[in-house]
Amino acid sequence: MIARRTRDQLAQRVARDIPEGAYVNLGIGLPTLVANHLPAEREIILHTENGLLGMGPAPAAGHEDFDLINAGKQPVTALPGAAYFHHADSFAMMRGGHLDICVLGGFQVSVTGDLANWHTGAPDAIPAVGGAMDLAIGAKSVFVMMEHTTKDGTSKIVESCSYPLTGIGCVTRVYTDLAVLAVLPGRGLGVIDMVDGLTLSELESISGVALFMDASGTGSG
Amino acid sequence: MIDKIEPNARRALAGLTDGMTVMIGGFGGAGQPNHLINALIDCDVGELTVINNNAGNGDAGLAALLLAGRVRKIVCSFPRQVDSHVFDKLYREKRIELELVPQGNLAERIRAAGAGIGAFFSPTGFGTELTRGRETRRIDGRDYVLELPLHADFALISALDGDRWGNLTYRKTARNFGPVMAMAAKTTVAQVKNVVELGALDPETVITPGIFVQKVVPVTEDA
Numbered sequence: 001m002i003a004r005r006t007r008d009q010l011a012q013r014v015a016r017d018i019p020e021g022a023y024v025n026l027g028i029g030l031p032t033l034v035a036n037h038l039p040a041e042r043e044i045i046l047h048t049e050n051g052l053l054g055m056g057p058a059p060a061a062g063h064e065d066f067d068l069i070n071a072g073k074q075p076v077t078a079l080p081g082a083a084y085f086h087h088a089d090s091f092a093m094m095r096g097g098h099l100d101i102c103v104l105g106g107f108q109v110s111v112t113g114d115l116a117n118w119h120t121g122a123p124d125a126i127p128a129v130g131g132a133m134d135l136a137i138g139a140k141s142v143f144v145m146m147e148h149t150t151k152d153g154t155s156k157i158v159e160s161c162s163y164p165l166t167g168i169g170c171v172t173r174v175y176t177d178l179a180v181l182a183v184l185p186g187r188g189l190g191v192i193d194m195v196d197g198l199t200l201s202e203l204e205s206i207s208g209v210a211l212f213m214d215a216s217g218t219g220s221g
Numbered sequence: 222m223i224d225k226i227e228p229n230a231r232r233a234l235a236g237l238t239d240g241m242t243v244m245i246g247g248f249g250g251a252g253q254p255n256h257l258i259n260a261l262i263d264c265d266v267g268e269l270t271v272i273n274n275n276a277g278n279g280d281a282g283l284a285a286l287l288l289a290g291r292v293r294k295i296v297c298s299f300p301r302q303v304d305s306h307v308f309d310k311l312y313r314e315k316r317i318e319l320e321l322v323p324q325g326n327l328a329e330r331i332r333a334a335g336a337g338i339g340a341f342f343s344p345t346g347f348g349t350e351l352t353r354g355r356e357t358r359r360i361d362g363r364d365y366v367l368e369l370p371l372h373a374d375f376a377l378i379s380a381l382d383g384d385r386w387g388n389l390t391y392r393k394t395a396r397n398f399g400p401v402m403a404m405a406a407k408t409t410v411a412q413v414k415n416v417v418e419l420g421a422l423d424p425e426t427v428i429t430p431g432i433f434v435q436k437v438v439p440v441t442e443d444a
Contacts, residue, residue, distance in 0.1 A: 049324065050248040051394045066250055067395040073249040073278075073302075084393055086400040086428075087248075087274075088332040091325030095345060126312055127321050128301040134325035134345045168348040168364075 002197045005177045012037040014103055014145055014175050018044055022100040023093075025049065025135055028072045031103040031145050045081075047099060049131040051090050054082030071131065091131070094138030102139035104132065106146040106174070108161045111209050113171040113183035115144060116163035129166075136167030148176035148206065157181070157189065157207040179203055182214050190214025225387045225437045226416055230260035233410045233436040237261065237375050240293075242270040244331065244371075244402040245283055246378035249275060249302075252395035254379040255282040256412045256440045261377070267291045272331070272371060274324065274398060276300035276308035287311060296371065298324035321351060326368055328401060334370035335404025335433070343368045376406030380429070383413035384420075387434030388427045396428065403433040410436040 005013060011033035018024055018034070020042040026034050035057070038044050046055040048070045055070060056077035064075035078084075093099050108116040115136050118129045136142055149155050157174065173192070174181040180192040189211050194203055204211050227233040234257070237243070243261070247253030262285060271292050276299075277284030284307040286292060295317060300308050311317040322330070323346045333341055342365035346352040356367040378399040380389040389411055391399055403409045411429075416439045 048394070050251070051397050065393065067252070067393040069249065069251050069394055073251075078393070084391075084396055086396050087324075087328035087398050088401045091328050095325055095329075095343070124313075126301040126305075126309055127319075128299045129321055129323050129351065130299040131324040133323040133349065133351070137344045137347070138325075165349045 002178070003195045005195060007033060008037070010145060010175060010177055013180065014143060015039065017143070017173075018042070018101060020044070023047055023053070023098065025094070025099055025102040025139065027102065027104040027132070027135065028130075029105045031105060032072065034103055034145070047090075047093060048076070049090050049094075049135075051085050051087060052076075052078060052082060053085075054079045056082075091134050094131070094134045097138065097140060099135075099139045101141045101143060102135040103143045103145055104135060106144040106156065107163045108156050108158050109144050109146075109171050109174050110158050110161050111188045113169045113185075114161050115142070115166045115171050116161040117144070117166045119164045121164050132166050136170040141172040142170050143173050143175060144171050145175045148178040155206060155208045157209055159209055178206065181211070184214070188212070224385045225431070225434060226385050227436045227438055230257055230412070230438050231263055233257070233438045234260055234264055234375070236408065237264060237266055239266050240268045241266070241374040242272065242372070244272045244373040244376040244398070244406055246376070246397065246399045246402050247273065247275075247283070248394065248397040249278050250282070251393075252379050252391070252397045252399055253282045254377045254412045257377040257410055257438065258282050258286050262286055262289050262291065268293045270294045270296065272296045272327075272373060274298055274327065275302065276305055276319075278302060278304045280307065284308070287317065292317060294318035294320065296320040296322060296327070298322055298327050323351060327371070328398065330368055330371040331398070331405045332401045333368070334372045335401060338370060340367055340369050342366065371405065373402070373406040374408065376402040376409040378402055378409065378411050380411045380413045382415045382417050382422060383411055383434070383437040384417050384422055384431070385437070386419060387411070387431030387437055388422050389413065389429040389431075389434060390422060390426055391428055400429050403429045408435045409433055410438060412438045412440045414440060
């Protein structure tokens with residue numbers, strides 16, 4: 001029996017890899033959950049693209065301030081030590097390589113670390129990109145957090161993305177409900193860990209791409 | 222005496238005519254200058270190109286401007302949202318043109334216009350369909366795409382405090398595009414919550430210096 005990670009377990013697994021002192025941007029959707037699992041003893045500074053470092057949790061009901069929102073346009077709070085800034089500065093923090101980690105959702109990640117996460121390319125879909133492309137190429141480490149497969153079982157880990165790209169070779173690690181994978185340039189995808197009940201060959205079969213155990217266990221590379 | 226305070230929003234928009242390019246500040250509702258947008262709707266101008274991060278939320282502000290049929294083209298990064306029904310319908314009916322720009326390139330192209338930069342190379346969007354066909358360059362082993370500045374005839378922004386010289390402060394994340402848009406337009410009109418006496422603002426806390434602002438419009442509480 002394969003013990004797939006729940007959404008909260010996945011968020012907890014990502015949070016474990018975010019170190020003390022890191023400046024971190026959490027994307028809209030699933031990545032937002034990571035904030036709930038950051039270890040309280042670590043001082044981690046959250047960045048939101050619309051102009052705030054030191055973002056805190058949602059305010060109590062009745063205390064919403066709609067001048068103080070996150071990238072998903074939900075009311076948030078500012079922690080002691082927070083700073084506000086305009087949009088060009090906010091994206092300089094990404095593009096300029098100042099942000100340590102961003103956590104993004106994904107439609108597909110390729111074995112070489114290409115990411116597709118902004119558009120399905122469907123003719124009737126209204127495209128929207130936001131800050132995804134800036135985060136993908138800008139943050140020092142790009143963590144992608146997604147279900148390993150689509151609802152019909154198709155792998156979201158692919159040889160080559162069929163959806164429109166967000167960035168080329170930009171992904172550092174992939175966190176899924178089945179495994180944590182490191183993109184190792186020139187080598188492919190190394191498995192850092194898998195959920196209980198799963199073997200490497202089973203994971204390869206689900207993924208449809210060649211994988212190997214990342215012996216270092218750190219995914220550095 | 223310099224006095225940029227203009228209590229009448231429609232008068233503040235004098236000179237804004239058909240076919241112009243208008244930057245509108247805000248990220249979703251935060252920092253959206255609804256008082257000025259409502260005045261723009263009253264002005265009866267059309268065929269506008271609007272530059273904003275989004276394409277309207279709900280039915281007020283930018284969404285109302287779109288619904289009034291005044292916008293020919295929108296340049297933005299994130300049009301599709303849970304409450305972007307006005308834009309969605311116009312787009313599906315092919316009644317509005319969309320130029321989709323990655324958000325950081327949008328902000329920096331606006332900043333570049335205000336700073337007099339002719340063009341710049343950005344790594345964002347390299348190899349994607351949003352930069353297809355554009356000039357690229359490899360610099361120190363990294364790939365970049367040529368980005369051109371985004372200018373505007375008018376910028377409509379929202380600020381917290383403003384004085385008669387046009388110095389502005391902002392409130393929390395409502396700052397977003399205000400400072401860069403103010404720099405990039407020929408005429409910048411700022412709606413402000415409070416008009417303050419000259420000298421009341423601590424110069425250390427002024428975010429947009431008045432040189433970038435042509436008109437300051439006080440907003441009444443209900444706007």
